[in-house]
Amino acid sequence: MTNTTRKPARRSKAEQRAESIEQILDAAEFLFSKNGLHGVTLRDVANRIGIHTTLVHYYFNDKQHLFEAVFARRAGVTSGRRIEALETYEREAGDSPTVEGALRAFLDTDLDLYYEGGKHWMNYAAFCARVSNTPEGAELMDKHFDPVVLKLVGILKRALPDYSDEDIFWGYHFVTGALMNTLARTGRIDRLSSGLCKSDDFPAVKDRMARFMAAGFLSLKDRDL
Amino acid sequence: MTNTTRKPARRSKAEQRAESIEQILDAAEFLFSKNGLHGVTLRDVANRIGIHTTLVHYYFNDKQHLFEAVFARRAGVTSGRRIEALETYEREAGDSPTVEGALRAFLDTDLDLYYEGGKHWMNYAAFCARVSNTPEGAELMDKHFDPVVLKLVGILKRALPDYSDEDIFWGYHFVTGALMNTLARTGRIDRLSSGLCKSDDFPAVKDRMARFMAAGFLSLKDRDL
DNA sequence: ATTATCTATAGATCTATAGATAATGC
DNA sequence: ATTATCTATAGATCTATAGATAATGC
Secondary structure (H helix, E strand, O other): OOHHHOOOOOOOHHHHHHHHHHHHHHHHHHHHHHHOOOOOOHHHHHHHHOOOHHHHHHHHOOHHHHHHHHHHHHHHHHHHHHHHHHHHHHHHHOOOOOHHHHHHHHHHHHHHHHHHOOHHHHHHHHHHHHHOOOHHHHHHHHHHHHHHHHHHHHHHHHHOOOOOHHHHHHHHHHHHHHHHHHHHOOOHHHHHOOOOOOOOOHHHHHHHHHHHHHHHHHHOOOOOO | OOHHHOOOOOOOHHHHHHHHHHHHHHHHHHHHHHHOHHHOOHHHHHHHHOOOHHHHHHHHOOHHHHHHHHHHHHHHHHHHHHHHHHHHHHHHHOOOOOHHHHHHHHHHHHHHHHHHHOHHHHHHHHHHHHHOOOHHHHHHHHHHHHHHHHHHHHHHHHHOOOOOHHHHHHHHHHHHHHHHHHHHOOOHHHHHOOOOOOOOOHHHHHHHHHHHHHHHHHHOOOOOO
């Protein structure tokens, strides 16, 4: 076996730095997804990858910064992909976008990303869901995801021109709740259904979710209240 | 002013015990709803009501027991009320229950309880939502809420006799996600909608939710996948 | 010379327990 | 006599920092 078939034993400092940072972020992402900001110590993170606690400080200063770095690392990818999918759909649909079309661009694109992205992306999904209803997570959700959500809302308004803004926003509120419950993968649906449904089965969710939610939106027409 | 118009200055030991326990549970409920199990210290709880930390130990042994006591205190009430509402609906609907009717018994009954129950019930709602996707909360959800959920699922199956169990359970999964997002009252919908919608506005949710979700269930008929 | 990593440790905080004090209950 | 509450404190753990060590980079 020649030397060319294996990685060089020596890594440049830049590579070493990048690798350490990624390892720390991966470990933190997993642990935060399970236990939240306060349920994870810097020691937990360091122990998980066999480094010293102080190295986490060296790279991230403190726990809050580490938390925000975990959130930010993948936020741009999911947000960017969905914005792109929504813009593509808008062009295709022309003057007559539908609720289901917009929701497919928004939801299916994201579910695919996590499901096809492997373990780390699934951890990130759980992380987002876990922290979405915490004080720490709330402002990060606003900061990173407001643009893509408002893009979706804009298309929904065009698809439902006679709807009030309140109806659109409350509909989105239901959609995001259902999505977060999916991303969290708590195993509750598995236990409730005696194993018939699996929390990890994002394709099963994708098969149903956009259609389900689109019908929900349409049902709000002519509410007699 | 005579003595009969005011409460007696002396409380019996039983009263004193009950009052201290309630105060501790109220404080813990509020703090856990904001920061979760790990984000709250026993000192935080004690300080909030001006007692010594050790008194929390005296009544609840440790933090985990306090947490479970907070969960359990009101779980029976919400579960019982909804089971009763579902049974009443079943009797009224006879052989032809509807999805929307079942969901109204399940959702509206609960939203009313929190909204009309005042501050403490709203805190409990946020507490449940906050911990529903945590390892600590998951098993408590199972333990306390499985019966009422399975009751709802049973009626939904009768309302949708040609549906697969998977479709029913995934539909419930969407419903509970949207409900938890409502109970959490994170303020995100407020900010997204520039104040048009309010997280606290449970009547607005009640006006839309059962109808929205019922239409979602009905849309899953004849899925071509 | 610079930077990645580790050693040692200070200082703060948290949980939990033992035992004292003060009130109620019989 | 019993029980609600407080005082004092042990022991564990956590964050954060200062400074040493070992590797890469020029």
